[in-house]
Amino acid sequence: MYVLLYVTASDAEEAKKIGKEIVRRRLAACANVVEKIHSTYWWEGTLEEDSEALLILKSKKDKVADIIETVKDLHSYENPAVVALPVLEGSKDFLEWIDEEVR
Numbered sequence: 001m002y003v004l005l006y007v008t009a010s011d012a013e014e015a016k017k018i019g020k021e022i023v024r025r026r027l028a029a030c031a032n033v034v035e036k037i038h039s040t041y042w043w044e045g046t047l048e049e050d051s052e053a054l055l056i057l058k059s060k061k062d063k064v065a066d067i068i069e070t071v072k073d074l075h076s077y078e079n080p081a082v083v084a085l086p087v088l089e090g091s092k093d094f095l096e097w098i099d100e101e102v103r
Contacts, residue, residue: 002087002095005057005067008039010076015053018074027067028059029101060102061086 005028009015012035019031034054041048059067064084071082087095 001061002090002098003059003061003064003084004087005055005059005064006081006083006085007055007057007071008037008081009053009055011051012036012053014076015055018071019055019057021074022057022067022070025066025070026101026103027063027070028057029098030058032056032058058098060098063102 007015007018009018012033015033016031019028019033022028023031032055034056037052037054039048039050039052041050057067061084067084068082071080
């Protein structure tokens with residue numbers, strides 16, 4: 001099964017660093033960084049608003065646990081958001097490319 005992982009980071013540089021390492025380790029075929037997102041969230045009883053970056057990873061379900069651990073090791077947040085979403089369908093050629101690149 002293929003997955004997309006949604007990861008927020010403090011800024012684009014952190015997202016790029018994490019994404020590059022995950023792709024280097026062949027845990028994901030690709031990392032996309034959206035440089036600026038606006039986030040509103042509860043943290044320790046306080047409503048917070050921040051600018052963050054969004055990291056999207058293209059991978060396979062059997063790599064999710066390793067990706068989560070890698071994100072936790074490299075991330076500046078105490079509790080980074082890492083969510084894996086299943087890919088229900090996709091271009092055959094694109095999914096085959098993920099198979100070739102993720103090991």
